[in-house]
Amino acid sequence: MTTWDLPDATGEVAAEQAYLTSLYARLDALRALTAERLADVLRGSGAGGTQQARSERDAAYTAYSDRLGALNAAEQGLCFGRLDLLDGGRRYIGRIGLSADADEDEDAEPPLMDWRAPAARPFYLATAAAPEGVRRRRHIRTADRTVTGLDDEVLDLAVVDPDAHTDLTGEAVLLAALGASRTGRMRDIVTTIQAEQDRVIRAPASGVLVVQGGPGTGKTAVALHRAAYLLYTHREQLSQRGVLIVGPNPTFLRYVGHVLPSLGETGALLATLGELYPGVRATRAEPATTAGLKGRADMAGVVAAALADRQWVPEEALDVVLASGEELTLDRATCLGIRDRARRADGTHNEVRPIVERLVVDALADQVADVIGADVLSTEEMIGSSAVADILAQLGEDVDPVENGNLLDPGDVEEIRRELRDDPGVREAVDRLWPRLTPRRLLSDLYASHERLAAAAPHLSDAERAALHREPGDDWSPADVPLLDEAAELLGEDDRAVRMRIAMAELEERQRVEFAAGAMEIALGSRSIDLEDEDDPEVLMAHDLLDASRLAERHVEGEGLTVAQRAARDRRWAFGHVIVDEAQELSPMAWRLLMRRCPSRSMTLVGDVAQTGALAGSASWARTLAPFVDDRWRLAELTVNYRTPAEVMAVAADVLAALDPPGEPPRSVRDTEGEPWALRVAPAELAAVVGDLAKAESTAVRDGRVGVLVPEARRAELGGTDADLESPVVVLTVAEAKGLEFDSVLVVAPDEIIAESPRGLNDLYVGLTRTTRRLGVVHTADLPAVLGRLVPAPAYS
Numbered sequence: 001m002t003t004w005d006l007p008d009a010t011g012e013v014a015a016e017q018a019y020l021t022s023l024y025a026r027l028d029a030l031r032a033l034t035a036e037r038l039a040d041v042l043r044g045s046g047a048g049g050t051q052q053a054r055s056e057r058d059a060a061y062t063a064y065s066d067r068l069g070a071l072n073a074a075e076q077g078l079c080f081g082r083l084d085l086l087d088g089g090r091r092y093i094g095r096i097g098l099s100a101d102a103d104e105d106e107d108a109e110p111p112l113m114d115w116r117a118p119a120a121r122p123f124y125l126a127t128a129a130a131p132e133g134v135r136r137r138r139h140i141r142t143a144d145r146t147v148t149g150l151d152d153e154v155l156d157l158a159v160v161d162p163d164a165h166t167d168l169t170g171e172a173v174l175l176a177a178l179g180a181s182r183t184g185r186m187r188d189i190v191t192t193i194q195a196e197q198d199r200v201i202r203a204p205a206s207g208v209l210v211v212q213g214g215p216g217t218g219k220t221a222v223a224l225h226r227a228a229y230l231l232y233t234h235r236e237q238l239s240q241r242g243v244l245i246v247g248p249n250p251t252f253l254r255y256v257g258h259v260l261p262s263l264g265e266t267g268a269l270l271a272t273l274g275e276l277y278p279g280v281r282a283t284r285a286e287p288a289t290t291a292g293l294k295g296r297a298d299m300a301g302v303v304a305a306a307l308a309d310r311q312w313v314p315e316e317a318l319d320v321v322l323a324s325g326e327e328l329t330l331d332r333a334t335c336l337g338i339r340d341r342a343r344r345a346d347g348t349h350n351e352v353r354p355i356v357e358r359l360v361v362d363a364l365a366d367q368v369a370d371v372i373g374a375d376v377l378s379t380e381e382m383i384g385s386s387a388v389a390d391i392l393a394q395l396g397e398d399v400d401p402v403e404n405g406n407l408l409d410p411g412d413v414e415e416i417r418r419e420l421r422d423d424p425g426v427r428e429a430v431d432r433l434w435p436r437l438t439p440r441r442l443l444s445d446l447y448a449s450h451e452r453l454a455a456a457a458p459h460l461s462d463a464e465r466a467a468l469h470r471e472p473g474d475d476w477s478p479a480d481v482p483l484l485d486e487a488a489e490l491l492g493e494d495d496r497a498v499r500m501r502i503a504m505a506e507l508e509e510r511q512r513v514e515f516a517a518g519a520m521e522i523a524l525g526s527r528s529i530d531l532e533d534e535d536d537p538e539v540l541m542a543h544d545l546l547d548a549s550r551l552a553e554r555h556v557e558g559e560g561l562t563v564a565q566r567a568a569r570d571r572r573w574a575f576g577h578v579i580v581d582e583a584q585e586l587s588p589m590a591w592r593l594l595m596r597r598c599p600s601r602s603m604t605l606v607g608d609v610a611q612t613g614a615l616a617g618s619a620s621w622a623r624t625l626a627p628f629v630d631d632r633w634r635l636a637e638l639t640v641n642y643r644t645p646a647e648v649m650a651v652a653a654d655v656l657a658a659l660d661p662p663g664e665p666p667r668s669v670r671d672t673e674g675e676p677w678a679l680r681v682a683p684a685e686l687a688a689v690v691g692d693l694a695k696a697e698s699t700a701v702r703d704g705r706v707g708v709l710v711p712e713a714r715r716a717e718l719g720g721t722d723a724d725l726e727s728p729v730v731v732l733t734v735a736e737a738k739g740l741e742f743d744s745v746l747v748v749a750p751d752e753i754i755a756e757s758p759r760g761l762n763d764l765y766v767g768l769t770r771t772t773r774r775l776g777v778v779h780t781a782d783l784p785a786v787l788g789r790l791v792p793a794p795a796y797s
């Protein structure tokens with residue numbers, strides 16, 4: 001590899017600088033043009049017009065504001081690579097594609113190729129052994145709009161450095177990226193995507209793809225870049241259905257939340273599982289065992305049984321007191337018949353309720369008709385039975401009361417039915433037999449009642465049923481969400497309210513855009529007067545127009561209209577693609593929910609079954625996926641660990657070997673700063689020593705981040721707070737640290753972490769592998785045997 005740093009005598013850097021400057025000029029021109037077009041749309045939007053004109057304007061507004069967002073996001077690191085081809089051609093690779101001016105040769109290479117375009121692919125895949133038509137790969141390092149250095153690889157077997165890792169692309173640039181301090185926010189990796197990662201990112205969208213990889217193999221990075229790739233490659237389809245990315249907890253989503261916007265993509269919905277039931281904020285913490293129980297596959301049966309239990313029949317009879325004071329009775333046999341017919345009917349519980357209403361009214365109408373009809377008959381007996389028989393024949397068999405031997409005409413019968421339908425006593429009876437239920441009501445009532453739980457979940461132990469107990473009105477936990485969703489499926493939730501909210505949001509959005517357009521007119525109208533004064537803040541230049549659209553957005557207050565936001569409000573939304581990170585954590589009940597959100601089964605599931613912490617999580621992808629796709633899923637594996645240094649991975653590998661089944665550790669590309677160490681302290685001193693060590697580590701990593709990973713039971717004692725990942729030291733449980741990374745990690749009380757959960761060894765494995773540079777372990781009891789490789793702490797021994 002050849003590297004040019006500044007100052008550079010060869011002129012290579014200067015040449016690239018000139019090219020880069022021309023690219024930024026093109027970027028600026030495109031921004032101005034797009035902003036102008038957006039302004040035109042905003043100006044036009046005040047005028048009203050036909051429905052079609054409005055929706056065309058809305059579409060144009062979205063397209064231009066998205067484009068402007070992508071152009072802005074490309075500002076940093078616009079161009080980062082160049083391919084010199086064997087045929088003499090040259091390609092520049094960047095965060096977005098920039099096309100040539102219209103008057104330039106259409107067949108010429110575009111000045112800048114989007115990293116996701118097929119022609120950019122050799123930048124990530126080409127090797128000396130398989131150069132894919134590439135002679136030289138150049139990484140262009142930049143800061144703001146300035147070239148700061150170049151790294152060249154000549155893809156010629158004759159000149160390959162025998163010491164280099166031949167399977168790493170752009171090794172120097174990669175190692176520089178990996179060596180940078182962590183900031184508490186995940187960064188994109190477009191400049192250094194590795195070949196095995198690229199294959200996953202660009203894999204076909206259809207079907208279920210499982211990406212299994214050890215800690216630090218870039219699963220999260222790959223998942224996010226895959227989302228960006230799919231949104232680019234299948235823009236039309238996915239811009240309508242959206243991409244859902246599911247992460248394990250809100251802290252994690254904050255950590256990864258900047259990656260897609262930095263790639264110019266905003267069309268994905270990032271959510272935890274607890275956020276996937278519209279209208280419910282599932283934030284309640286609960287014991288892992290309770291969450292594990294709620295996630296078990298048999299809970300689907302419990303929800304179904306809880307509902308069946310609400311479809312009630314009386315022991316003997318249900319008395320129905322009409323508004324008139326008249327008393328009727330539905331006996332058990334009648335109620336059983338009604339219930340059976342309703343259950344056999346096609347539809348969900350709430351959908352078939354009208355059938356129950358009709359059957360109840362029919363049964364009661366029979367009784368009323370019997371009473372009234374009997375009175376009528378007593379006078380008509382005088383007419384003689386043959387006349388009665390004639391009348392009966394004429395009335396036909398559809399008239400029930402007649403079949404019962406009465407002589408009411410069909411109009412009378414219908415009148416009786418109508419009155420019954422509207423009678424509060426009858427409605428009460430229907431409510432009793434077949435209550436109208438919401439998912440929350442069903443679950444709330446179930447959790448709150450020992451009797452209901454016993455009826456719906458007879459196979460659970462008393463202790464398990466007690467764990468499910470919840471007072472009505474308490475918050476929901478994330479593990480409740482799949483159960484609510486399950487209930488909604490069975491009940492046929494009335495989603496009118498949700499659709500109303502969406503319609504309202506659309507209306508409001510239109511008004512906001514029109515308001516913004518009006519405000520723009522006023523501001524633009526005053527421009528000619530103000531133009532003389534360049535400093536005048538009233539002057540609106542083209543780039544300010546973006547702020548005008550932002551202004552409109554700000555008014556949205558989260559009630560926007562992007563596909564992602566619309567999808568978030570609609571329980572029945574079918575996403576175009578679903579990506580799950582830390583997929584091993586999902587319970588069988590959670591999978592049921594997610595599969596409903598993705599009927600096309602176009603999914604990417606990334607995870608590591610060795611890191612499973614959730615008690616209802618996966619130990620095997622095959623077992624987890626079998627109920628949904630049988631064996632129709634593809635497996636891709638990531639094998640290189642870009643995070644955890646080799647010495648730390650050696651310690652973690654001992655833990656991995658102790659797991660059942662034991663796992664294969666990924667290969668680390670980095671070395672650590674010193675050996676990972678262990679320090680024993682007296683229990684009474686634990687908090688103080690951990691505090692001191694965290695400070696010392698924070699100093700050691702300068703502007704980097706320190707993660708103190710503690711047992712759940714010691715979280716409060718050791719200062720665990722709501723995690724602000726950008727603060728220099730954070731104290732978290734392993735579950736909270738899942739998917740995150742720090743420059744230095746202190747694992748506290750490993751024996752307690754192991755003992756806290758049946759999956760304690762997996763948790764310890766996760767904790768040890770969170771570091772990019774330094775690892776220390778602090779313990780009060782004997783060090784677990786699996787950590788025998790740790791050396792005594794240098795400063796204290």
Ligand SMILES: Nc1ncnc2c1ncn2[C@@H]1O[C@H](COP(=O)(O)OP(=O)(O)OP(=O)(O)O)[C@@H](O)[C@H]1O
Nearest residue numbers: 189192193194215216217218219220221642643739
């Ligand atoms: N090709 C790459 N270039 C630069 N950095 C990379 C690359 N691949 C991964 N990384 C970095 O390595 C670190 C680990 O990546 P990531 O968090 O995606 O791994 P993971 O497989 O999800 O890990 P875990 O399972 O432990 O949560 C991140 O800092 C990521 O940015």
